[in-house]
Amino acid sequence: MENLELETVKLRWMSGGETHLDGGAMFGVVPKPLWTRKYAVNDKNQIKLRTDPILIQAEGKNFLVESGMGNGKLNEKQKRNYGVMEESNLDAELDLLGLTVADIDYVLMTHMHFDHACGLTKEVNGELESVFVNAKIITSQIEWDEMRNPNIRSRSTYWKENWLGIEQQVETFEKEWSFGPLKMIHTGGHSDGHSILIVEDGNATVVHMADIMPTHAHQNPLWVMAYDDYPMDSIYAKQKWLEFGISRNAWFTFYHDSVYRAVQFNEDGKIRDSISREE
Numbered sequence: 001m002e003n004l005e006l007e008t009v010k011l012r013w014m015s016g017g018e019t020h021l022d023g024g025a026m027f028g029v030v031p032k033p034l035w036t037r038k039y040a041v042n043d044k045n046q047i048k049l050r051t052d053p054i055l056i057q058a059e060g061k062n063f064l065v066e067s068g069m070g071n072g073k074l075n076e077k078q079k080r081n082y083g084v085m086e087e088s089n090l091d092a093e094l095d096l097l098g099l100t101v102a103d104i105d106y107v108l109m110t111h112m113h114f115d116h117a118c119g120l121t122k123e124v125n126g127e128l129e130s131v132f133v134n135a136k137i138i139t140s141q142i143e144w145d146e147m148r149n150p151n152i153r154s155r156s157t158y159w160k161e162n163w164l165g166i167e168q169q170v171e172t173f174e175k176e177w178s179f180g181p182l183k184m185i186h187t188g189g190h191s192d193g194h195s196i197l198i199v200e201d202g203n204a205t206v207v208h209m210a211d212i213m214p215t216h217a218h219q220n221p222l223w224v225m226a227y228d229d230y231p232m233d234s235i236y237a238k239q240k241w242l243e244f245g246i247s248r249n250a251w252f253t254f255y256h257d258s259v260y261r262a263v264q265f266n267e268d269g270k271i272r273d274s275i276s277r278e279e
Contacts, residue, residue, distance in 0.1 A: 016068020143193025
């Protein structure tokens with residue numbers, strides 16, 4: 001369980017599952033000889049991607065960034081198609097910290113694609129129920145609207161099984177949402193409602209760009225996923241927030257990266273410092 005401690009804020013990476021997705025889709029129009037220099041690929045052209053929520057403890061509250069893959073949400077065909085080799089281990093890891101899912105005060109959803117939202121609900125006696133029963137679930141209004149009414153492209157990733165049962169807990173925002181040192185900012189790009197998370201704690205800054213920079217290998221603003229609905233918005237937002245973070249020596253944190261939990265870039269875009277994921 002890797003940690004990043006700021007001045008008063010602590011981040012911990014939890015184990016939320018793992019997928020293996022097509023590398024070409026994950027790097028879009030970038031030629032394979034280029035992206036394979038930066039991120040490992042298997043003989044099926046798949047890259048390993050984590051789905052690991054980040055537990056943030058700040059202001060006496062427990063925040064969870066994303067919800068992981070959950071357990072038992074995917075059938076065998078879906079597991080095969082998405083290369084799911086591992087589901088969530090969140091309960092056990094929270095237990096090691098003396099916590100349960102009932103102790104989570106806020107779940108911060110940068111967007112609600114299935115690989116981020118499967119952990120929000122569970123089936124109990126044939127009914128879908130909330131996993132984080134005492135939490136407020138925060139996402140942008142645009143994202144919440146599309147989650148419940150997906151279009152022909154997005155309905156493959158916005159599943160009713162991931163929102164039925166949590167409707168009363170969801171709180172939405174238009175442009176920004178904040179609590180103490182945490183701020184969510186709507187960017188669009190990967191999805192129309194996609195948001196990022198900024199943590200500013202004294203002199204320390206964290207920039208969590210979610211799926212507009214899903215791994216350290218996506219640092220180049222032009223390297224965007226084929227999955228992005230609005231790639232030019234992704235490019236604009238990534239460029240803007242990279243400049244913001246690098247100017248503040250920020251930690252850039254990841255939900256999907258199988259190599260790094262967080263990195264700091266220097267002005268030349270090289271990794272200055274990092275927190276590696278422990279196998």
